[in-house]
Amino acid sequence: MIAAAAPFLMFQGRCEEALTFYAAAVPGARIVTLDRKPDGQVAMARMAIAGLEIMANDSPPVHDFDFTPSTSTFLSVESADEVDALAAALAADGGSALMPAGDYGFSRRFAWVKDRFGPSWQINCP
Known part of the structure; x- marks a missing residue:
């Protein structure tokens, strides 16, 4: 049985900056939690927008892919x-x-x- 489901955004070094931007740009949006790794990047964060929890982090490895508008x-x-x-x-x-x-x-x-x-x-x- 699935206990929870949430969208997950994986950034490459700009997670906190992005979540701070969303909290300012989207009325009622807020950062719920933000845990950092020793290097200062985001290990795990949770944001709430209109009751939807969105999870996010900074990926440890750099990937050859990024976000797609299809999601x-x-x-x-x-x-x-x-x-x-x-x-x-x-x-x-x-x-x-x-x-x-x-x-x-x-x-x-x-x-x-x-x-x-x-x-x-x-x-x-x-």
Whole structure:
């Protein structure tokens, strides 16, 4: 029997910086725990966003792969203005818009962005 399940984000040296950014950019998001290795990198961290626990760490080895937009965090918000604000905040400073905020026919307002750390976010106002 599975006791728990959570998305897991593996960074390569920028975990704490990314989680701090998410806690500032996403309303209500917070870092729950953050344990460091002796070298200062993140051994294990937990973040909460709208009741979802997300686990994260800094990978000890450097990998030839990074995040892919095919796996993203989906945020549902109450207004088109929130879509615009979150998309702008998350794509700032080196991020990018995969689908700029707009009406794509399946919601009032939708955006899909990749942040500067690599993870992607779908932001929807149904």
